[in-house]
Amino acid sequence: MTTTTTAAPAIRADGLQRSFGDTLAIADLDLEVDEGAVFGLVGPDGAGKSTLIRMLATVLRPDAGEARVFGHSVRTQAGQVTPRIGYMSQRFSMYPDLSVAENLDFFATIRGVSKADRRSRAASLLEGMGLAEFTTRQAQHLSGGMKQKLMLATTLMHEPDLLLLDEPTTGVDPVSRREFWRILAGLHRAGKTVLVATPYMDEAERCTHIAFLDSGRIKQSGTPDEIKARVPGRLVEVSATRPRAALAAVQAVPGVASAHLLGDVVRVLWSGSAEPEQALGAALAAAGVDGAATREVAPDMESVFAYLADPATGVAS
Amino acid sequence: MRQALIRIGAIVRKEFRHLGRDPRMLLAVVIMPVIQLLLFAYAISFDVDHVQTVVIDLDNSPASQRYLRQYEASPFFDVVARGRSLADVDSAFDHNTAQVAIVIPSGFSRTLAADESAQVAVMVDGSELNAAKVSQAYSVALNQLYSQELTRDWADAQGLDLSSLGLLEPRIRTWYNPERRSSDFLIPGLMAVIIAIVTVQQTAVTLVRERDLGTQEQIEVSPMRRIELMIGKLLPWTLIAFLDVALITVLGRTLFGVPLRGAAPAFALGAMLFVFASLGMGLLISALAPTLDSANMIALLVAFLPSFLLSGFAFALDQIPVWLQWISYGFPARYMVTIARGVFLKGAGFTELWPEMAALALYALVMLLISAVLYGRRSSR
Numbered sequence: 001m002t003t004t005t006t007a008a009p010a011i012r013a014d015g016l017q018r019s020f021g022d023t024l025a026i027a028d029l030d031l032e033v034d035e036g037a038v039f040g041l042v043g044p045d046g047a048g049k050s051t052l053i054r055m056l057a058t059v060l061r062p063d064a065g066e067a068r069v070f071g072h073s074v075r076t077q078a079g080q081v082t083p084r085i086g087y088m089s090q091r092f093s094m095y096p097d098l099s100v101a102e103n104l105d106f107f108a109t110i111r112g113v114s115k116a117d118r119r120s121r122a123a124s125l126l127e128g129m130g131l132a133e134f135t136t137r138q139a140q141h142l143s144g145g146m147k148q149k150l151m152l153a154t155t156l157m158h159e160p161d162l163l164l165l166d167e168p169t170t171g172v173d174p175v176s177r178r179e180f181w182r183i184l185a186g187l188h189r190a191g192k193t194v195l196v197a198t199p200y201m202d203e204a205e206r207c208t209h210i211a212f213l214d215s216g217r218i219k220q221s222g223t224p225d226e227i228k229a230r231v232p233g234r235l236v237e238v239s240a241t242r243p244r245a246a247l248a249a250v251q252a253v254p255g256v257a258s259a260h261l262l263g264d265v266v267r268v269l270w271s272g273s274a275e276p277e278q279a280l281g282a283a284l285a286a287a288g289v290d291g292a293a294t295r296e297v298a299p300d301m302e303s304v305f306a307y308l309a310d311p312a313t314g315v316a317s
Numbered sequence: 318m319r320q321a322l323i324r325i326g327a328i329v330r331k332e333f334r335h336l337g338r339d340p341r342m343l344l345a346v347v348i349m350p351v352i353q354l355l356l357f358a359y360a361i362s363f364d365v366d367h368v369q370t371v372v373i374d375l376d377n378s379p380a381s382q383r384y385l386r387q388y389e390a391s392p393f394f395d396v397v398a399r400g401r402s403l404a405d406v407d408s409a410f411d412h413n414t415a416q417v418a419i420v421i422p423s424g425f426s427r428t429l430a431a432d433e434s435a436q437v438a439v440m441v442d443g444s445e446l447n448a449a450k451v452s453q454a455y456s457v458a459l460n461q462l463y464s465q466e467l468t469r470d471w472a473d474a475q476g477l478d479l480s481s482l483g484l485l486e487p488r489i490r491t492w493y494n495p496e497r498r499s500s501d502f503l504i505p506g507l508m509a510v511i512i513a514i515v516t517v518q519q520t521a522v523t524l525v526r527e528r529d530l531g532t533q534e535q536i537e538v539s540p541m542r543r544i545e546l547m548i549g550k551l552l553p554w555t556l557i558a559f560l561d562v563a564l565i566t567v568l569g570r571t572l573f574g575v576p577l578r579g580a581a582p583a584f585a586l587g588a589m590l591f592v593f594a595s596l597g598m599g600l601l602i603s604a605l606a607p608t609l610d611s612a613n614m615i616a617l618l619v620a621f622l623p624s625f626l627l628s629g630f631a632f633a634l635d636q637i638p639v640w641l642q643w644i645s646y647g648f649p650a651r652y653m654v655t656i657a658r659g660v661f662l663k664g665a666g667f668t669e670l671w672p673e674m675a676a677l678a679l680y681a682l683v684m685l686l687i688s689a690v691l692y693g694r695r696s697s698r
Contacts, residue, residue, distance in 0.1 A: 057538055058537070059538060087535070091531050094532065095331070095532060110327050110539040112320055112324075112540055
């Protein structure tokens, strides 16, 4: 497959819509993903990430609107779309009783990959993902991280130009997640386009572009830096021995746009004109929260997500 | 076309791998049929003979003893005990030591001597329905024989020659299965049951499983057409169904001496049509069933039960209620049982069995078409 010379973006969706019963999963959604991007779809559970990805993968029909993948309609030209995409669903969908090698070989065979290519690609993919020594192991006996890597390898066997990955690292340990993203970075360097849904903000940070999806609509999109810049105010971290008490103490302070717990620190988005350390320190002392320390930090995706997901602040823009 | 064949081949190979790695499934499709064959041929028998019988002779006369000797001489009754009172009947039935009791009341010989009709009580344990029915018929027959003997004695005493009197003597011959062995009757029919279980059950489950595993979506993003998937899914089970048929035929003939009197090709064609009809049924279930469990249940309901109960395999179809007979026409098993028995026992061929074959062909066609349409609609959500 040669890279397209036409100007068609990897993905272009216009007014895409899909509901399940009375629930509107995707509402009038527009989206454009350029070739070569690592495009992150972030948003809470039930935001419509899977629905969107499945429509782009042609396994789910849109109720209205249109989406084109490399210029081909997912509604009417699925036959031209599917050879160029690799689709990895959210849940593990390989045959548990078949071995790693057998799963790879089966899906590549039905994708029309020749025998010689199947052999060489399987060898190099498994090698590159650290699965080479597990080729004969049944898929059901793989660890969570290995299962996800097997799925990714499977979607790569026919050398697609666009990868549609639906929460590929959910439920995977941090080491395997890092490993998985190292592989994605390699694919990005090789020129593949990646659309990846993720609930993890540190993963969103690694994307070239992000769209924040909520209730079936895209609320924000842009590069991570652009999105971070849209969050008004400064980010302050409050650490205390009793973080919940600290959270309660700072919530009502004038100038606090939002406050939430992240691990055992309270993250405060400060939009007041005064210096946040003093105002917050006074409130904490008044509430009797001992040993509290405040410091300003650079905004990251985690805080942006918390800000955007907060119903009081998030959907405003 | 070549690509399509490669894809179908991939599915077939994968299905055999699943089968090879699932001991339970392997058991269900290869070992179970053999076990069923042995079970039906050895253990479950509709043959009724050597019925355990208790006799109670309250008359204790030469006439009553002569009457009872008939029972002792008959291969049908085994006189296992002699009781003294009616209470012994209760106890024998309760303890299952006898299914039939013959009670000769006192005064039996006196009544006969007075040239009146004497009464003998024959009691049967109705909880063993089949044995009870047959015992009843036999004892009525024995009574008639005894009456004839008495008539002859009486005639002799009167100096009459009854040989000039035409007596009706039935000569009953059972065609096709002269020894009336139930294994001859059951084994050809058993094939229908086993094909139905293997094909309907497994095909019903196999497509639902792809949906459950999520692999269906991966197949959908491949160039594989639905018809290719269907063919790839059906081929392995077709092969296994035929393997089972061959296995049962060979075991039936070698172990149980079931005759194969008719044209084997006619049977093979009938079996093939029945396999397709059953596969169609299985596909239909898999297109409609929401979960694996429900697919299993529905398959059991529409394949196993009708092929067992509404096919004539075990119960004669003209003896079940008329509305059930009508329902039985809606399931392919009855046609297959007719074909199997026709070929194996009656020596029938295409000439006699074409209506059943036509019915099966039509059934298969309709089922496969409906399921192809439904399956197509279902997956283009």
